[in-house]
Amino acid sequence: MSKVKCDHCHLEFSDEVMIHEDEYRFCCHGCQGIFHLLKDEGLESFYSKMGDTTLSPPTEQFEASTNFDTSAFSERFVTTTKEGLSQVSLVIEGIHCAACVWLNEKALHKMEGVIEAYINYTNNKARITWDPETLKLSAIIEMIRAIGYNAFPYDASLQEVRSNKERKEYYLRMAVATFAAMNMMWIAVAQYAGYFSGISQEIKTILNVAEWFLATPVLFYSGWVFYRGAYYGLKNKAVTMDLLVVTGSSLAYLYSIYITIFEKGEAYFDSVTMIITFVLFGKFLEVLSRKNAADTLDIISKHVPREVSIMDGENIRSVDVNEVKVGDVIVIRSGERSAIDGEVISGEGSFDESNLTGESEPIFKRIGDSIISGTTSIDALIHYRSTKDFAHSTLSNLVNLLENAMAHKPSIEQLANRLSQHFSSTILFLAIATFWTWFFWPHSFDRALMVGISVIIIACPCALALATPVATLVGLALGAKRGILFKSAAQIETMAKSTMIVLDKTGTITQGRPEVVHSTLYDPFDFGVLHTLVSSSKHPISRGVLEYLDRTGELIRSNVIEEVREIPARGMVGRANGLMIAGGNALLMQELGIIVDSFSDKSLFYYAVDKKLAAVYELRDLPKERASESIEALKRSNLRVVMLTGDHEAAALRVAGEVGIDEVYSHLSPEDKATFITQARDEGHIIVMAGDGVNDLLALAAADIAIAMGNGSDIAIEVSDVILMNDSLTSLAEAFGISRKTYGLIKQNLAISLIYNSITIPLAMMGYVIPLIAAISMSFSSLLVVGNSMRVRWMYK
Amino acid sequence: MDSWVVAMMLGASIFLGAIALTAFLWGIKNGQFDDEKKMMNQVQYDDESELNDAANQQRKQEAINKKEYKPE
Numbered sequence: 001m002s003k004v005k006c007d008h009c010h011l012e013f014s015d016e017v018m019i020h021e022d023e024y025r026f027c028c029h030g031c032q033g034i035f036h037l038l039k040d041e042g043l044e045s046f047y048s049k050m051g052d053t054t055l056s057p058p059t060e061q062f063e064a065s066t067n068f069d070t071s072a073f074s075e076r077f078v079t080t081t082k083e084g085l086s087q088v089s090l091v092i093e094g095i096h097c098a099a100c101v102w103l104n105e106k107a108l109h110k111m112e113g114v115i116e117a118y119i120n121y122t123n124n125k126a127r128i129t130w131d132p133e134t135l136k137l138s139a140i141i142e143m144i145r146a147i148g149y150n151a152f153p154y155d156a157s158l159q160e161v162r163s164n165k166e167r168k169e170y171y172l173r174m175a176v177a178t179f180a181a182m183n184m185m186w187i188a189v190a191q192y193a194g195y196f197s198g199i200s201q202e203i204k205t206i207l208n209v210a211e212w213f214l215a216t217p218v219l220f221y222s223g224w225v226f227y228r229g230a231y232y233g234l235k236n237k238a239v240t241m242d243l244l245v246v247t248g249s250s251l252a253y254l255y256s257i258y259i260t261i262f263e264k265g266e267a268y269f270d271s272v273t274m275i276i277t278f279v280l281f282g283k284f285l286e287v288l289s290r291k292n293a294a295d296t297l298d299i300i301s302k303h304v305p306r307e308v309s310i311m312d313g314e315n316i317r318s319v320d321v322n323e324v325k326v327g328d329v330i331v332i333r334s335g336e337r338s339a340i341d342g343e344v345i346s347g348e349g350s351f352d353e354s355n356l357t358g359e360s361e362p363i364f365k366r367i368g369d370s371i372i373s374g375t376t377s378i379d380a381l382i383h384y385r386s387t388k389d390f391a392h393s394t395l396s397n398l399v400n401l402l403e404n405a406m407a408h409k410p411s412i413e414q415l416a417n418r419l420s421q422h423f424s425s426t427i428l429f430l431a432i433a434t435f436w437t438w439f440f441w442p443h444s445f446d447r448a449l450m451v452g453i454s455v456i457i458i459a460c461p462c463a464l465a466l467a468t469p470v471a472t473l474v475g476l477a478l479g480a481k482r483g484i485l486f487k488s489a490a491q492i493e494t495m496a497k498s499t500m501i502v503l504d505k506t507g508t509i510t511q512g513r514p515e516v517v518h519s520t521l522y523d524p525f526d527f528g529v530l531h532t533l534v535s536s537s538k539h540p541i542s543r544g545v546l547e548y549l550d551r552t553g554e555l556i557r558s559n560v561i562e563e564v565r566e567i568p569a570r571g572m573v574g575r576a577n578g579l580m581i582a583g584g585n586a587l588l589m590q591e592l593g594i595i596v597d598s599f600s601d602k603s604l605f606y607y608a609v610d611k612k613l614a615a616v617y618e619l620r621d622l623p624k625e626r627a628s629e630s631i632e633a634l635k636r637s638n639l640r641v642v643m644l645t646g647d648h649e650a651a652a653l654r655v656a657g658e659v660g661i662d663e664v665y666s667h668l669s670p671e672d673k674a675t676f677i678t679q680a681r682d683e684g685h686i687i688v689m690a691g692d693g694v695n696d697l698l699a700l701a702a703a704d705i706a707i708a709m710g711n712g713s714d715i716a717i718e719v720s721d722v723i724l725m726n727d728s729l730t731s732l733a734e735a736f737g738i739s740r741k742t743y744g745l746i747k748q749n750l751a752i753s754l755i756y757n758s759i760t761i762p763l764a765m766m767g768y769v770i771p772l773i774a775a776i777s778m779s780f781s782s783l784l785v786v787g788n789s790m791r792v793r794w795m796y797k
Numbered sequence: 798m799d800s801w802v803v804a805m806m807l808g809a810s811i812f813l814g815a816i817a818l819t820a821f822l823w824g825i826k827n828g829q830f831d832d833e834k835k836m837m838n839q840v841q842y843d844d845e846s847e848l849n850d851a852a853n854q855q856r857k858q859e860a861i862n863k864k865e866y867k868p869e
Contacts, residue, residue, distance in 0.1 A: 049841065083861065098838035109850055115858055121835035131861055171825050179818045183811060202800045210807045 007047075008035045008148070009055040028057050034148040043106055050099035055148065068137045068153070077153040078137065085115055086132045090141075094149040095124045107147050111135065126151070170225075170284045177222035177277040180214040187211055188270040195770075201263055208260040211269035219253050223276040225283065241279075241465065244424040248456035249275050255453050258446070265450065271457050271774050278466065278782060285469035305339040308332075311383065321390040328386050337376045340386045341393045344369050347382035350539075351375045378539070379566055415493065416468040419750060423464065427761075431455040434765045447767075454769040458760045463753030463781035468493075468746050470789045475742030483710070483725035484735045491721040495705045495736065496743030497686050501634055502677060502699070504691035505645035505655055508709060509627055509729065512692065513540055514603055514619035516548035523614040529561065529576045530607055530615075533583050536564050537572055542583070544619045545605050571605075579610045589613070621655075628659040630729035635660075637736055640685070644673050646695055674698035690724075690732060692716055707732065745792050749785045756781045 003012040007024045008031035018025040019032055026032040038044050079087045095101060101121045108117035108128065113135030119126040128140060144151045187207050194204060226249075229242030249272045256267035309316050311329040321339045324330065329345065332338055348366040353375045365371065371384050373395035390396055435452030439445065475492045479485065486492055506512050531549050534542040561581070564574040570591070571584010582592055589596045589606050594613050596606055605617040634641050642663045645652045652666035665676065677687055677699050689696070689703035700706035700719045708720035709727045717723055724731045760777050763769060769777075830836060 045846075085861065098835065098841065101835060101838075102842050106850065109854055115861060116854065119835075120832045121838070122832050168825060168831075171830070172822055175818065175821055175825065179814065183814060187807070200800070203803060206800055206804045206807065210811065213811065 006031050006057075008032070009057050010050075010052075011054050011057065030148065031057055034146070037146055038103075041107065041110060043103060046099055046103045049102060050097050053097040053099070055096055055100070056094055057148075068141050074137070081129065085129050086137070087127065087129045088137060088153060090126045090128065090144075090151040090153055092119060092124050092126050092144065092149050092151050095119075095121070100149070103147060104144065104149060107143055108140065111140065111143060114140065166287060170280075170287060173222040173225065174277075174280055174284060177218050177273070177280055180218045180222075181273045181277040184211060184214050184270050184273045187214075191266075191270075195266070205260060205263055208256070208267045208269070211267060212257065212260055215253060215256075215269040215272050218273045218276050219249055222280055223249060225280070226276070239421055239425040239428065241420040241424055244420075244427055244456070244459075245275060245279050245465075247428065248453070248459075251453045252457055255446075255449060265446070266770060268453070268457060268774070271778065274778055275457070278778070282465035282469045285473060305337050308339050324386055324390055326386055326389055329383055330386055332371070332377050332382050332384065334377050334379045334381060338371050338373050339393065339395060340390055341373050341388045342371045342384040342386040344371060344382055344384045349382060350378045352378050415746060416464070416750060420464060423459075423754075427456060427459040430459075430761065430765065438767070451764070451767045451769075454767075454774060455761060455764045457774050458764040458769055458777055459757050463756060463785045464750065466782055466785050467749035467753055470786055471742055471745040471749050471792075474745065474789045474792055475738055478742075479722075479735065479738050482731055482734055482738075484731050484738065485723040485725060486739075487721050487723070491705055492739045492742045493746065494686065495688060495722070495739035498639070498688045498705060498736075500640040500642065500680060500685040500687045501732075501736075502642045502644055502680075502687060502689045502703065503661070504673075504689075504696045504699075505643055505647055505652060506621065507692035508690050509643065509659055509661075510621045510623050510655055513621065514544040515622050516544055516617045517620050517622065518618040519548070520616045521614070522616075523609065523612060525607070525609050525614045526576075529581060529609075530583065532561050532576075533564065533572055533574055533581060533607075536561075536574075537566055539566075541585075541603055541605050541619055542572070545583075545617050548617065581607075581609050582611075583607045621651075623655055623659050624727070624729055627729045630733045631659045631661060633733040634736065637733075637740070639736070644668055644676060644699065646670075646673075670695045670698050674702045677702045688736075707735070741792065745789055749788055752784050752788060753781055756784070 004015045004018055004025050005012050006018065006027035008026060011027060013027050015025070018027060019029065021032065024035070026035065038046055074086075077088055081087055092104060095104070098121060101119045104119055104126070105117050108114050111130075113131045113133075114128065115131060116129040117126065118128075130137075130140060141151055187210055191199075191204070191207055191211075193199075194207075223246070226242045226245045229240060230246040233240035233243055252268040253272050256269045256272070259265045259267045305321060307318050307320050308324060309318050309331045310324060311317075311331060316331055324340055330338075330340060330342060334349070344365055344367050346367060348364070351363050351365050351371070353363050353372065363375075365382065370387070371382070373393040431452050434455050435448050438448035438451050472490075472492050476486050503509055527549060531546065534546045534549070537543075561574040561576045564572060566572050567584065567588065570588035571582060573580065573582045573584075573588075575581065582588060584606065586596050586604065586606065589608060592608060592611055594606075594608055594611060596604075596613065596616075603619045605619060606613060607615045607617075631641060640663070641661055642665070643652065643656050643661045644665050646668055647666060649666040652664050656662075656664040668676070673696065677689060680687055681702075681704070687703045688705040688707060689699050690707040690709070691697075691700055692709040696716060697719055700708070700716060705722060706720040707722040707724060708716045710717070710723055710725040722735060724735065756777075760769075763773075824830060
């Protein structure tokens with residue numbers, strides 16, 4: 001069997017299953033459609049541009065695009081520019097390569113009425129400006145969908161805009177500061193050379209004026225953030241690092257002007273520039289690693305259905321979720337997510353409640369059962385009567401609780417911040433004391449002032465400001481190499497201090513999908529038929545069997561089965577080679593008249609050919625590889641390890657026993673989990689929570705540190721502070737190792753800079769510090785801190 | 798050596814540097830460095846059709862602007 005590439009998505013499939021069309025091959029009609037569309041539009045150079053990348057084949061389930069034209073929608077997402085054009089921000093799904101960006105922009109530009117389409121490749125966000133008189137937004141969305149991508153709107157809320165603006169502002173300030181600092185250096189070289197070998201006062205003044213010229217924008221433009229920070233600090237009656245930076249550099253600046261004009265002594269312009277530049281970089285690293293909460297809520301609202309189908313007499317009508325009243329009859333089809341709580345009045349089928357309960361087994365619903373919003377219908381077409389309106393349904397409650405929890409996320413004060421407050425006030429006090437001592441121990445005013453200023457300059461916290469950011473950056477890089485993504489640098493420190501780790505069962509400790517652990521074969525049969533049968537279902541059990549068949553590597557020929565039918569909550573039946581085949585649970589077997597011994601604490605999949613039992617597969621959600629080792633490692637590092645699950649007790653205890661967790665709480669609702677965490681926090685624990693599903697969201701948001709598995713749900717990843725890309729518990733233990741290492745490094749760096757200061761400050765107070773020493777000391781202490789951080793990087797290879 | 802030479806050279810070189818800095822700042826403000834991934838790939842999409850596309854967009858923009866200013 002040879003594998004052929006699909007001409008659109010470039011994924012490889014065997015030749016038989018492909019759609020043949022002249023010399024082209026397509027894996028599905030979706031790809032075929034897009035291929036022709038691009039050809040017609042003259043955009044086929046896309047394929048040469050995309051190179052070796054593969055695309056995901058287009059999906060068909062889209063919410064009706066006319067929603068995008070409603071006034072409620074445009075009120076929320078569409079803005080109007082001053083020229084009267086409309087503008088919307090979209091997140092485009094399915095962008096894999098630069099060519100995808102090109103294609104989207106091109107296709108949109110070709111549309112009449114689109115004025116500008118700008119897509120950011122890094123975060124897949126698009127900004128589209130169009131003329132509302134010639135074009136509707138729905139047409140734009142349809143175009144994006146037609147070429148094989150999907151778009152959903154997001155509120156380019158103030159927060160995101162603001163944080164982007166802030167970052168840009170820092171770039172500008174840093175560019176100016178770096179430019180000035182670098183030019184300052186070569187002027188300073190001349191100054192120092194002159195200091196030792198003699199220099200005429202005239203040249204010295206010229207150099208001073210040049211430095212003055214360079215230092216001014218640095219202090220007042222680049223250093224503006226420190227003035228602002230110091231002002232707000234003082235307003236809250238706090239002595240901040242900013243205040244120290246501002247007083248030190250401003251005084252040094254004024255003093256240097258005085259020196260320049262009256263042509264005596266040495267100017268400190270180079271120190272001013274260096275301080276501002278170094279500390280600004282440190283501050284920028286902090287800003288860069290701060291988490292952007294704006295994106296989180298966008299993703300959450302994406303998961304809430306915006307409209308539902310309700311029965312209006314005989315007709316089915318789509319209405320906005322907010323318009324649904326208690327008692328309305330809602331229709332839910334397979335694959336749809338319910339938005340409103342209710343009770344089934346007709347139809348039956350399985351629901352995936354893993355979102356809310358964490359249980360991987362689908363739940364079978366029939367008349368009279370309740371439907372919880374947020375759950376997805378797997379195969380059911382159900383009519384149900386709403387028992388609550390949207391605002392009071394489980395799903396929107398969950399979203400509200402989540403938003404609430406995100407807003408009140410605890411923050412643990414960082415060591416460096418606490419330290420810098422004491423440090424700043426001490427230094428300021430010392431500087432003032434030094435000035436008065438020199439002044440009254442008869443010295444001239446400018447000599448006393450110079451010594452006082454030199455104390456501040458020498459103490460100026462370059463090393464202190466760099467200590468934390470550099471160390472955390474090293475920690476971030478170490479983690480990233482091992483597939484551990486810390487979203488925010490500050491979290492490393494909190495994680496290092498944590499005392500308790502809470503784990504979710506399904507998907508965190510276990511693999512989250514059932515796997516065949518045992519198989520019994522009664523009758524020889526054609527595995528190919530079974531393979532084809534199970535691959536026709538998306539049920540996790542069938543998936544598990546399918547995977548097992550693939551894994552055991554028996555020769556599998558694809559087979560034709562006729563009349564394949566899924567029977568909700570039973571299994572599948574079909575016909576192959578004239579024989580009736582059936583695969584499913586004990587219930588299905590009973591209905592076929594096959595007597596099976598169905599007692600097992602595992603899930604069983606029976607396969608029967610011609611009403612005779614052929615095979616039984618036992619499936620179970622197994623713990624991940626090396627889970628117990630990792631739990632052991634966590635315990636060794638003095639952490640209290642707790643497992644929470646929505647599953648029933650027996651399953652929970654079994655898994656806990658296997659991996660060696662002693663503290664287990666089972667049968668918890670999402671709210672219970674969050675309550676558990678809040679309580680433990682009140683007892684004084686610093687808690688790390690690891691989870692992967694929507695059912696863990698609240699708990700994740702309540703914990704000090706939230707860790708999500710890389711293949712967990714989007715929302716869980718968004719809410720989390722740390723993401724484990726390879727899903728393994730080993731990297732969880734590693735994440736702790738790295739965070740503790742990094743925290744140790746932060747402490748070392750702070751100690752280095754403090755020891756450094758305790759040597760240099762007395763020197764400065766005695767009046768031994770000339771500009772050269774100040775400059776050297778500043779660079780040297782910063783180098784020490786950076787060097788120390790790099791050392792760990794080498795060690796931790 | 799006359800010190801004005803030093804002054805002039807200092808002034809000239811800082812001035813030249815400042816021009817480069819201004820250009821860089823303009824680039825940042827203009828959003829040219831906003832999307833690091835796209836920026837690196839931009840060179841691949843820099844042929845005639847791109848120019849045409851850009852020109853087309855500009856024409857559209859101008860058409861809209863004209864419509865706005867047309868007296869009723």
